Amino acid sequence: MKKKIIGKFKAIDLKTKKGIVRFLYKLGLYGFAVCGMCVLGAWGVYKMGFTNNSGAIDKNNRYLADVSEMSKLAGKSKEAIDAERAFNYYKIMVISKFFPENAKLIAEGLRNSEDDKMVSQMIAACELYLKDNEEYARLIAQGEKMYKSISVTSERTNAIEWMNLPEWAALKQAIIKDKHLIDSAAAVTGVEPRLIVGCLVGEQIRLFNSKREMYKKYLGPVKVLSVQSQFSLGVNGIKDFTAMKVESNLKNDTSVYYMGKRFENILNFRTPDPTTERVNRLVDYSNHFYSYVYTGCILHQTKKQWERAKYDISNRPEILFTLFNVGFPQSNPGPNPQCGGSHINVGDKVYTFGAIGFDFYYSGELADEFPYQAAKFKG
Secondary structure, eight states: OHHHHHHHHHHHHHHHHHHHHHHHHHHHHHOOOOOHHHHHHHHHHHHHHOOOOOOOOOOTTTHHHHHTTTTTTTTSOOOHHHHHHHHHHHHHHHHHOHHHHHHHHHHHHHHOOOOOOHHHHHHHHTTTTTTTOOOHHHHHHHHHHHHHHHHOSOOSSSSGGGGGSHHHHHHHHHHHHHHHHHHHHHHHHTOOOHHHHHHHEEEEEHHHHHHOOOOOOOOHHHHHOOOOOSSEEETBBHHHHHHHHHHHHHHHTTTTTTTOGGGOOOOOOOOSSSHHHHHHHHOOOOHHHHHHHHHHHHHHHHHHHHHTTTOOOOTOHHHHHHHHHHHHGGGOOOSSSOOOOOOETTTTEEEEHHHHHHHHHHHOTTTTOOOOOOOOOOO
């Protein structure tokens, strides 16, 4: 009896298994059929073009076209060019009140591009999103009215008076010729090149009046720097005893002027006659490299002296230029350093050495050749 019951269960179990297999087979078959129909249907829809997006004309199409087709400033009068450039600065300022990130990007474009048209297009593109902003429109109209109401005529193109002199235009070209030497000396001494140029400008401009005839004869036609060879030496007018002090400070690790071990050997002599070699270095008419190295050392050593006295003048170019001019004996660290130095007559006006260096440093002149650096000193 027991065997018959077990036999029946086995038969039922076998039938159940076959039924499940048969069911799964049919389910798979129907599934594949449905999938095939879906694929064929999707293919048919695609081939008949039902998925194509015909697109649409942007509602701002005319404005976008006007921006792209803006005319260049070429061919316009100088007054029109100056006016558009000036008003672009104003627009960037106003945009910054609403969209500071866009204003920043446009300003960077203005700084990096010489294409005035491109800057105007960037502003116009941003204005697309301000065209319904009544406050923006009011500020722009107000600025335009104010700008047009100002009527100022001046023969000067630069606010800094001595930079309007023809000698300055010639001097800039002479300085650019020495860019590779200045950059090399700056790397050797760990000083921002622009600081070295600031000292050079002060010293060379000092000669505008004192040796005016020489400037007319040499600086104007051939754009060369003046090299001094008597009481002061080289293009930066470095005195021999100052040069000797610089050399001593490099080697003396107990000196307040000590720049560090990596700088100890940058002015080592190659001959047994340092006095003659020193003079020859500084008065070399064809290569001013050592004039710039001594200048960089003076700036760096003075900065170290003040740093050790707990006063940071690394971001005070007018003080560094003043101390370069007056020399080590008059460099006395304190809480209130003052800009000054030698009085220099330029174009019938009196300046101090430090002020001329300051004028140049922050003027933006020669910024492409000698850019501003975040760290003025290294090492």
